[in-house]
Amino acid sequence: MADEIKYQYDALLAGIERMQQGTRTIDGLTGELTNDTKAALANFDAETAVTYGQKSQDLSTALNDMGQHLARTAATTNDTVDNMKNTDRSTAQTFA
Numbered sequence: 537m538a539d540e541i542k543y544q545y546d547a548l549l550a551g552i553e554r555m556q557q558g559t560r561t562i563d564g565l566t567g568e569l570t571n572d573t574k575a576a577l578a579n580f581d582a583e584t585a586v587t588y589g590q591k592s593q594d595l596s597t598a599l600n601d602m603g604q605h606l607a608r609t610a611a612t613t614n615d616t617v618d619n620m621k622n623t624d625r626s627t628a629q630t631f632a
Contacts, residue, residue, distance in 0.1 A: 543624070548617045555610035562603035566596050 573592040577585045 543617075543620050545617060545621065548613065552610050552614050552617070555606050555613070559603045559607045559610065562599055562606065566599045566603070569596060569599070 569592065573589065577589055580588060
């Protein structure tokens with residue numbers, strides 16, 4: 537049937553997993569950046585350390601924001617997939 541809708545749940549779930557993995561990767565990289573920055577700043581003079589520390593903090597904040605956005609997108613997509621599955625089941629029961 538040409539006008540039927542078919543959801544590819546496996547592909548959607550794989551996409552959700554990739555988003556969740558992306559969030560974990562961002563979190564890990566942010567932690568590494570923080571640790572590396574602290575180590576590097578130990579050898580910087582005061583003014584340079586403050587400037588570099590602020591730039592690093594700005595980047596960490598941006599990365600955290602991206603990770604949170606990705607996590608929210610994954611959660612919303614997961615909820616939508618669950619809703620589509622429930623709708624499919626309910627609709628299928630009306631034809632039984």
